[in-house]
Amino acid sequence: MKLYVIGIGPGGADQMTPRALDAIRKSDIVAGYTVYMDLVRDYIGDKEILQTPMRQEIDRCVQARDAALRGKTVAMVCSGDAGVYGMAGLMHEVCAAYPELEIEVIPGITAACGGAAVLGAPLMHDFAVISLSDLLTPWETIAKRLDLAAQADFCICLYNPSSRKRADYLQKACDILLKSKAADTPCGTVRNIGRDGEQHAVCTLAQLRDTNVDMFTTVFIGNSQTRVIHGKLVTPRGYENK
Amino acid sequence: MKLYVIGIGPGGADQMTPRALDAIRKSDIVAGYTVYMDLVRDYIGDKEILQTPMRQEIDRCVQARDAALRGKTVAMVCSGDAGVYGMAGLMHEVCAAYPELEIEVIPGITAACGGAAVLGAPLMHDFAVISLSDLLTPWETIAKRLDLAAQADFCICLYNPSSRKRADYLQKACDILLKSKAADTPCGTVRNIGRDGEQHAVCTLAQLRDTNVDMFTTVFIGNSQTRVIHGKLVTPRGYENK
Numbered sequence: 111m112k113l114y115v116i117g118i119g120p121g122g123a124d125q126m127t128p129r130a131l132d133a134i135r136k137s138d139i140v141a142g143y144t145v146y147m148d149l150v151r152d153y154i155g156d157k158e159i160l161q162t163p164m165r166q167e168i169d170r171c172v173q174a175r176d177a178a179l180r181g182k183t184v185a186m187v188c189s190g191d192a193g194v195y196g197m198a199g200l201m202h203e204v205c206a207a208y209p210e211l212e213i214e215v216i217p218g219i220t221a222a223c224g225g226a227a228v229l230g231a232p233l234m235h236d237f238a239v240i241s242l243s244d245l246l247t248p249w250e251t252i253a254k255r256l257d258l259a260a261q262a263d264f265c266i267c268l269y270n271p272s273s274r275k276r277a278d279y280l281q282k283a284c285d286i287l288l289k290s291k292a293a294d295t296p297c298g299t300v301r302n303i304g305r306d307g308e309q310h311a312v313c314t315l316a317q318l319r320d321t322n323v324d325m326f327t328t329v330f331i332g333n334s335q336t337r338v339i340h341g342k343l344v345t346p347r348g349y350e351n352k
Numbered sequence: 353m354k355l356y357v358i359g360i361g362p363g364g365a366d367q368m369t370p371r372a373l374d375a376i377r378k379s380d381i382v383a384g385y386t387v388y389m390d391l392v393r394d395y396i397g398d399k400e401i402l403q404t405p406m407r408q409e410i411d412r413c414v415q416a417r418d419a420a421l422r423g424k425t426v427a428m429v430c431s432g433d434a435g436v437y438g439m440a441g442l443m444h445e446v447c448a449a450y451p452e453l454e455i456e457v458i459p460g461i462t463a464a465c466g467g468a469a470v471l472g473a474p475l476m477h478d479f480a481v482i483s484l485s486d487l488l489t490p491w492e493t494i495a496k497r498l499d500l501a502a503q504a505d506f507c508i509c510l511y512n513p514s515s516r517k518r519a520d521y522l523q524k525a526c527d528i529l530l531k532s533k534a535a536d537t538p539c540g541t542v543r544n545i546g547r548d549g550e551q552h553a554v555c556t557l558a559q560l561r562d563t564n565v566d567m568f569t570t571v572f573i574g575n576s577q578t579r580v581i582h583g584k585l586v587t588p589r590g591y592e593n594k
Contacts, residue, residue: 231441
């Protein structure tokens with residue numbers, strides 16, 4: 111009667127915690143989106159697998175819940191952190207009518223932290239995390255959050271910055287940010303964080319506006335203090351002003 | 353000539369990544385704030401230790417840098433993630449004049465992710481991370497960010513919500529948030545995340561205003577959609593509306 115919702119981190123086994131690995135080992139059934147399952151294939155062994163394609167999130171959680179109700183221990187695997195655009199929330203919602211089910215969320219390294227480390231230290235001060243996907247959120251809400259986050263001089267990390275149907279969303283987002291942030295604000299992109307083919311780039315906000323990114327990319331936008339030191343993005347905390 | 357800046361996660365060895373552990377093993381010298389060093393004592397063995405008290409951040413980074421310049425491999429250990437209110441940024445700043453030094457930032461699980469997992473799933477949608485410490489940041493900047501983050505209906509995670517000298521800062525922060533967020537917005541606190549004596553509580557924003565917290569506590573404030581399911585904080589992503 112136990113459900114683990116597990117963040118496995120960016121990808122490689124070297125960035126998954128022992129706690130996450132241990133929960134997979136303890137489980138009878140492992141569930142998750144196909145791509146993420148491949149990342150932990152070595153640890154699944156001959157366990158039963160519940161595999162569902164992208165965009166079948168509710169089905170995936172319901173199947174996992176129903177298996178747990180049959181007495182199985184189930185691991186729901188998410189990339190990054192289970193609690194940041196992962197399955198932790200939906201699993202709680204889907205299990206709301208079954209208080210007898212114990213749900214344990216196991217955190218992992220989310221793309222904001224994994225990608226920031228690749229770029230240097232862009233999120234050293236207050237920051238906002240915003241998804242540009244309007245599949246589940248009206249664009250007006252996203253636009254308002256971008257606008258206010260820029261006014262607040264937050265460092266900003268963008269998840270889901272683009273997809274085939276939303277090719278111009280990063281451009282639209284940058285246009286909003288440029289109302290309050292300088293065109294030369296240092297920015298960065300990281301693609302395939304912690305996986306084979308990891309790539310990163312540093313640019314200005316004006317350049318970012320005209321950059322093509324895909325759904326495997328996480329985008330970082332500095333605050334007014336962020337600078338580039340030897341190719342790395344660095345947002346000071348303010349020690350040097352003390 | 354190599355410096356690792358390592359996030360060791362919330363505390364226990366089971367939430368530190370193999371990559372972090374491997375970097376400590378590869379290092380000749382381990383540096384860090386006393387409390388965090390104790391958390392990794394078992395992995396340090398007989399390596400040289402550079403230990404500095406709290407508030408000596410610049411000295412700590414300079415000592416680590418100088419050791420690296422003498423040809424040593426140095427691990428600078430941070431709790432949580434090295435890139436979120438950690439040492440990654442300051443290390444890059446302190447080493448700016450020494451491009452021959454290679455700095456590798458290794459991410460860890462930050463309190464936003466670790467604490468969210470304890471509470472359920474409060475950060476499932478767009479969120480802002482704000483430190484209430486005004487040691488390095490003017491209170492006016494913090495107040496403005498709180499106000500705009502609340503207007504944007506972000507979920508909010510507060511680091512450093514209190515200290516002996518700043519006993520009323522959480523109250524002041526809640527008063528700002530209450531201008532835009534409902535008094536019954538679900539909130540939560542987690543103390544000693546992932547360590548002995550971990551404690552958590554769920555309350556409303558109005559109740560949070562009158563809660564005493566200490567510097568070992570991380571605070572979570574929901575957005576307008578966040579609700580409590582069997583004692584857990586859950587922010588929906590919106591799947592059920594599709």
